[in-house]
Amino acid sequence: MVRFISFLLLIISFSASSTTLLVLGDSLSAGYRMPIENSWPNILPESLKKHGLIVNVINGSISGDTTGNGLDRLPDLLKQHTPDWILVELGANDGLRGFNPNIVEKNLEKIIRLSQENGTKVALMQILIPPNYGKRYAQAIESLYPKLAEQHQIPLLPFFLEHVILKQEWMMSDGLHPKAVAQPWIADFMADNIAPYL
Structure with a gap:
């Protein structure tokens, strides 16, 4: 009986202290060309334990997704x-396809509002894109993120790829996606940046 009560209290304690984080992203979070268990969101719970946090991380990322795709999938x-929390890592594919920045902004805003209306706190990841369509377009996409974060008073997390891309041995031959070897570093980097909010 005593063991049962202790076990029950452990479950109650775990339930009370654990947090569920949904990562809504694209190939940068989906484990592109690698087993999904090697992707950084799947490693993130272990990295967050170093901060004393028990977090159940749901990887809701799909390679190729745009902000519109993410918005469509979000209600389900x-x-x-x-x-409890959603980390939005979307917009890179919109930028690479030359989508109108106003569309990207409206989709991200809808994702933020829908999440908040459902009682979910939102963290937004800054997205940077290559200057394929010119510096002005790249800056227009980049500027959306701090603007939305300020408007909605939500955390803006740094773009991990900005650091990973400096290490050629961590990048795939396409120059866009991190290899499996980079995923533990990304998980630690993201844990360091999101832990203060969780």
Whole structure:
């Protein structure tokens, strides 16, 4: 009986202290060309333990997704997982395809509002894109993120790829996606940046 009560208290304690984080992203978070268990969101719980946090991380990322794709999938993900937090890592594919920045901004705003209306706190990751379409376009995409973060008073997390891309041995031959070897560093980097909010 005593063992049962101790076990029950352990479950209650775990439930009370654990947090569910949904990562809504694209190939940068989906484990592009690698087993999904090697992707940084799947390693993130171990990295967050170093900060004394017990976090259940749901990787809701799909390679190739745009902000519009993420918005379409969001209602089902919120209903299925009821996350406490959502980390939005979207916009790179929009930028690479030359989408109008106003569309990207509206989609991200809808993602933020829908999440908040469902009682989910939102963290937004800064996205930077190559200057394929010119410096002005790249800056227009980049500037959306601090603007939205300020408007909605949500955390803006740094773009991990900005650091990873400096190490050629960590990048795939396409120059866009980190290899599996980079994923533990990314998980630690993201844990360091999101832990203060969780």
